[in-house]
Amino acid sequence: MAGSFPPLESLVPRHIQHIEPYIPSKPDDVLRQMFGCERIHRLNNNENALGPSPKAMEALAAIDLFQASVYPSGDAFHLRTKLADRFGLTPDSFIVGNGANEVIAFVIKAFCQEGDNIITADKTFAVYEWVAEFSGYEARLVPLGEDYGFDDDAMLAAIDARTKVLFLCSPNNPTGSYWSEAKLRRFLDRIDGRQIVVLDEAYCEFVEAADFPDGMKLLHEYPNLLVFRTFSKMFALAGLRIGFMAGAEKLIDVVRRTCVVYSVNSFAQQAAIGSLEDATEHIGRTRAMVRQAREFLGPELDKLGLFHLAGEANYMMIRLPMSDTLAYRKLMAQGLMVRSMTGFRFPNHIRVTLGELPVMEKLAEGLKNILPG
Numbered sequence: 001m002a003g004s005f006p007p008l009e010s011l012v013p014r015h016i017q018h019i020e021p022y023i024p025s026k027p028d029d030v031l032r033q034m035f036g037c038e039r040i041h042r043l044n045n046n047e048n049a050l051g052p053s054p055k056a057m058e059a060l061a062a063i064d065l066f067q068a069s070v071y072p073s074g075d076a077f078h079l080r081t082k083l084a085d086r087f088g089l090t091p092d093s094f095i096v097g098n099g100a101n102e103v104i105a106f107v108i109k110a111f112c113q114e115g116d117n118i119i120t121a122d123k124t125f126a127v128y129e130w131v132a133e134f135s136g137y138e139a140r141l142v143p144l145g146e147d148y149g150f151d152d153d154a155m156l157a158a159i160d161a162r163t164k165v166l167f168l169c170s171p172n173n174p175t176g177s178y179w180s181e182a183k184l185r186r187f188l189d190r191i192d193g194r195q196i197v198v199l200d201e202a203y204c205e206f207v208e209a210a211d212f213p214d215g216m217k218l219l220h221e222y223p224n225l226l227v228f229r230t231f232s233k234m235f236a237l238a239g240l241r242i243g244f245m246a247g248a249e250k251l252i253d254v255v256r257r258t259c260v261v262y263s264v265n266s267f268a269q270q271a272a273i274g275s276l277e278d279a280t281e282h283i284g285r286t287r288a289m290v291r292q293a294r295e296f297l298g299p300e301l302d303k304l305g306l307f308h309l310a311g312e313a314n315y316m317m318i319r320l321p322m323s324d325t326l327a328y329r330k331l332m333a334q335g336l337m338v339r340s341m342t343g344f345r346f347p348n349h350i351r352v353t354l355g356e357l358p359v360m361e362k363l364a365e366g367l368k369n370i371l372p373g
């Protein structure tokens, strides 16, 4: 007979006991019923409304479905070769993951041990902080500067002997601010190789500003730098879950020791290869859509007297004179799904994806409808 089961809490490490699980949004059919709307426009996850590029769609259509029975390439061999050609690096400078989310965990596992800490901003993509905390490491959160950008001096001041990794998000999700080349170089020079610096460029393909650095080029100069990219945003493959990390071969060799093999499926790998083939055209079309959305929505929000922050990526943050959870429900009832920002430490703010003009017009109308008289 089995022995008695100890109280569950006694098996759960202290740092896990206080963590609340993330609650993902429900599927569209469930939401349509809950909120009584016919159609939902998802403006909550910074997806690309144009969908995958034609070459990515072709690659998906050409997939031999029988291949579902065979394990994928465990190290995304062909995709890494393509990435190497595109970025002028070697295939061994890349690790492909099940979304950029997965590679965050690889890095933390590779470098942190008990008592170590990571540093990032207080108002940025939350997964760096979450992965550190549920792995049992301290996440030091440095407040953003007055310009809604990362405060480089304060981050440097927060470093101690147990700091292993600094996570920079550029453009920052959700504020859209970015690290200029001069600011980033100054920061990396002052770190001088003592810690690992992760530059998360999930939205870099949207940026048109001239002083935005290309993280991939900086890898030749900084052996402690890791750059994250994703196929979820510009390349519109979010449902397939694929992203990657690049760095000096020696650094990548260390991180590879913590990777879970076969986490990236064959179909995602094939679609990602396809999307690199017509990347230039797809990026051009998408940038034009995002620019048009930003140019339309900004003045509309001004007319409504709403503070907004757009930055360089495909989203905009908006401050509302009401709670963001209430605004979420009222907008959902009109078929508009936005991101409520209290969880990002921006109470009374929402973040919306910049997409096709007719949907942006609906959003402006929807916001007008929920504002007090």
Ligand SMILES: Cc1ncc(COP(=O)(O)O)c(C=O)c1O
Binding pocket: 045, 046, 098, 099, 100, 101, 102, 125, 169, 173, 200, 202, 203, 229, 230, 231, 232, 238, 241, 242, 243
């Ligand atoms: C800044 C940032 N990094 C990484 C990710 C994760 O992307 P992926 O879909 O590749 O896991 C996101 C997704 O929202 C993001 O905003």
